[in-house]
Amino acid sequence: MWFFYSPNIIFGEDSLDFLENISGNRCFIVTDKGIEDAGLLRILTEKLDKYKKSYTIFNEVIPDPHEEDVMKGKEECIKYAPDLIIALGGGSVIDTAKVIWCLYEFPEYNIDNIQINSTELYEMGKKVNLVAITTNSGTGAETTNVAVVSRFENNIWRKVFCMNKGLVPTYAIVDPIFTKNMPxxxxxxxxxxxxxxxxxxxxxxxxxxxxxxxxxxxxxxxxxxxxxxxxxxxxxxxxxxxxxxxxxxxxxxxxxxxxxxxxxxxxxxxxxxxxxxxxxxxxxxxxxxxxxxxxxxxxxxxxxxxxxxxxxxxxxxxxxxxxxxxxxxxxxxxxxxxxxxxxxxxxxxxxxxxxxxxxxxxxxxxxxxxxxxxxxxxxxxxxxxxxxxxxxxxxxxxx
Ligand SMILES: [Fe+2]
Structure with a gap:
């Protein structure tokens, strides 16, 4: 017996328009400043405005996200109490959003609780869904059950692997509009x-x-x-x-x-x-x-x-x-x-x-x-x- 995990995938030109069909009107957007500066966040927010969805933006993700930043994102998410989480970015952003999503659904948990055998996490999505919108053509994070977070331990940065089928985003939007100006x-x-x-x-x-x-x-x-x-x-x-x-x-x-x-x-x-x-x-x-x-x-x-x-x-x-x-x-x-x-x-x-x-x-x-x-x-x-x-x-x- 084996398993195959996949989000609902919407791909190709104009796939971002599918946001209209996703339930949730109060969105917590996870992104980074580079995405914002490149004008990619605006593409998303214009759609959300068009579909009359409200949102707040957490743009503090850095490459190889640090544990404390992820935890900050979790606190902000809890404070905002969204009914939809949207990740817009590459692997670091999507990984951060996956962990925030998980800790929003299970606020008593920390990163070390997100293990492959944490079966209670299979129930992810009861509170909100996660939409992962990828802006690079590489990490594949929008489809996977893994999130990597950096932790400073014994004087070096170590990568902590969180793996659980509950981390698979509910939706992956793979719209090439976000890559057209990639250097x-x-x-x-x-x-x-x-x-x-x-x-x-x-x-x-x-x-x-x-x-x-x-x-x-x-x-x-x-x-x-x-x-x-x-x-x-x-x-x-x-x-x-x-x-x-x-x-x-x-x-x-x-x-x-x-x-x-x-x-x-x-x-x-x-x-x-x-x-x-x-x-x-x-x-x-x-x-x-x-x-x-x-x-x-x-x-x-x-x-x-x-x-x-x-x-x-x-x-x-x-x-x-x-x-x-x-x-x-x-x-x-x-x-x-x-x-x-x-x-x-x-x-x-x-x-x-x-x-x-x-x-x-x-x-x-x-x-x-x-x-x-x-x-x-x-x-x-x-x-x-x-x-x-x-x-x-x-x-x-x-x-
Ligand atoms: Fe990789």
Missing amino acids: PKLTVSTAFDALAHSVECLVSLWGNEFSNALSLKAIELIFRYLPIVHKDGENKEARDMMHQAASISGLAFGNAQVMLAHTLGHTFGSLFHIHHGEACGISLPYAVQYVLNDPAETSDSIKIYSKLAKQLGWAKWTEDDKKAAYKVVDKIKELQKELNFPSSLKETGVSKKDFEENFKALISLCFQEATSVLVPRIPNKAEFEKLFNYAYEGKDIDF
């Missing part, structure tokens, strides 16, 4: 996050036929439309397809989970404040190589990635599985190169001195990461050290 660098970084979600969850130990089908479609769309949108950010069809691809990836990994590229990316990203999509996208080919190099005869990774390469026409169906599987690594690297995306952690600008000084903390964080649990080949300490050193220098994984 090229952010477009590529967020797309590499989406790509990492789909490529990784194919070999996750929770991978299943539903998530596999979604991953395949998302990878196909990203390889097809990301180069187009990179060249021409105003291409409406490509923007729409990338926006859909990111949500499809979100559904895939939300129901199967990610693995090592996210372990490396989360830890490196949180220590050195590197964009999540950039850190995970750089780590992706190294993670895939490491999994493909698995000496265990029981490993299915070669077969899985070989099938992907063949399905997408990157290898002939008659080609040897091992050779075909490594083409997935080649294609990711080619895409990185084509889009001027960094191919090593060094290229993020983190100096060797900073990297070495934080190395111990980096490795220690890997063992606190939920993302390393469902990996088909789990690295030990020495292997994590090597993985980081290779990814930093841009060396192919040969172990």
Whole structure:
């Protein structure tokens, strides 16, 4: 027995208009100042005005949201007593809104109570619904049952994972109007996050036929439309397809989970404040190589990635599985190169001195990461050290 979780998804041009049909006239909007400054909040508030819905705005979300800010949002939400919560933004905003939603429904709870086995949270939505409107084509947070919050503990920022099916938003609105002016660098970084979600969850130990089908479609769309949108950010069809691809990836990994590229990316990203999509996208080919190099005869990774390469026409169906599987690594690297995306952690600008000084903390964080649990080949300490050193220098994984 297994489960598939999904919000009600409204996608494509003008999908924001669906707000008219969603019950609730007193809206608590969770967003950030960047979204406001970019004029995206106005697009939403104009619709709410049009549909005669009142609202208040909590715009204090920061990237990698801090626990105390999330708790502040909860207090403001309780004070306003909305009958609908709307998240407008990327992963940090939507994650914050999910936790606020949860703590609004269960005010006696704190972040540590939001666990996978907290069955009482399955009743989420009794008080209000959550509408998640995504403004980037990457995190897929609008579709998933996960929220990540940063907590300062033992002198470092650590990511706290909240996971529960109750966190799946009631509605996800995937309207490309919000991405039409997204800068090229952010477009590529967020797309590499989406790509990492789909490529990784194919070999996750929770991978299943539903998530596999979604991953395949998302990878196909990203390889097809990301180069187009990179060249021409105003291409409406490509923007729409990338926006859909990111949500499809979100559904895939939300129901199967990610693995090592996210372990490396989360830890490196949180220590050195590197964009999540950039850190995970750089780590992706190294993670895939490491999994493909698995000496265990029981490993299915070669077969899985070989099938992907063949399905997408990157290898002939008659080609040897091992050779075909490594083409997935080649294609990711080619895409990185084509889009001027960094191919090593060094290229993020983190100096060797900073990297070495934080190395111990980096490795220690890997063992606190939920993302390393469902990996088909789990690295030990020495292997994590090597993985980081290779990814930093841009060396192919040969172990
Ligand atoms: Fe991600």
